[in-house]
Amino acid sequence: MNAGSGRIGLGSFVRNGEGWPRPGSAKIWFKRGVLWLLAAIVVGSAVWLLMPPSQGNVAQTQPVRLALASIDPAAPASASDTSSAIQAAGLDGLRISSQTWRRGGLGAKALVTFTVRNDNDYAVRDVEIVCAFTRRDGSHLTDRSRVLADIVGMKSRKTFARIPVGFVNVNADQAKCSLVTARRA
Template structure:
């Protein structure tokens, strides 16, 4: 074909057409790859968006007010109310209530478990009472890195802690936590005499 076009001096245009066709083929392959990368970026972006804690129709204020209500129950009872300790779930009779003044958490740490969605708390409970305690209820408040409260979870531990002793509870699951939780603070709510 170049021979015919060469006679009328159009051979150089025939070579240009071949180069143009090759360039269009390379461009279409590159464009297709670009579309695949764009599709992959959209899928990854949607996955990250699904994991972010967005309000989605509800404001964050009710969560904060629930957290304040839970934390109000965490504060230790006044000495005149020491006969009855009220937990957020049920009332404890005065004869079975333990004195929280001599019961404390001496050390605590937490980490994530269950693919990062559950909180596993390790803490040491110190009992300075003259009697053993059981059914210890704790509440753990989780906050963001900047100190904004996220959620609070409570748990009742059925184990017994002997008198004048301490017991370490390792990797106790307190429930699901927000992915943005950075710090946890656990407090005692209630306990019963053993």
């Protein structure tokens, strides 16, 4: 009474009524395994050699400080001084009244939603923001900046929704955005 139980548990070694695998097949599998291991070592070595040398721990411990040049109204203004005066003048009445952020792009990009309030007597454009990202413990991770080409009208506010400011570290927990420059429209 043979119910065919001789093939149970042999899996892929038994094909079309064959019994156990041939005696030389273990040698073939061993040679293939050695070839795959050799190929993996060669590819790994090539990748390791092509990587740039590491610079050690280069993480920034202090956030980047941005400063605007002060403008002396008594000094004579040249053409280049006029453009910086316009940029600095736009920040007097500008502020961010509310801001939030979330992750997008599979968790790698920062999407910032904020409202810019313009209390000036003129419209502004090319508003540049810088967002500083920190860990949960408050240590600084990275800064990302973005120039917004939209116009914010005089004595008004404008909400920018889900603006991508760039890639951020997976450990980023908080974001603080601030205005850097703006130009008269």
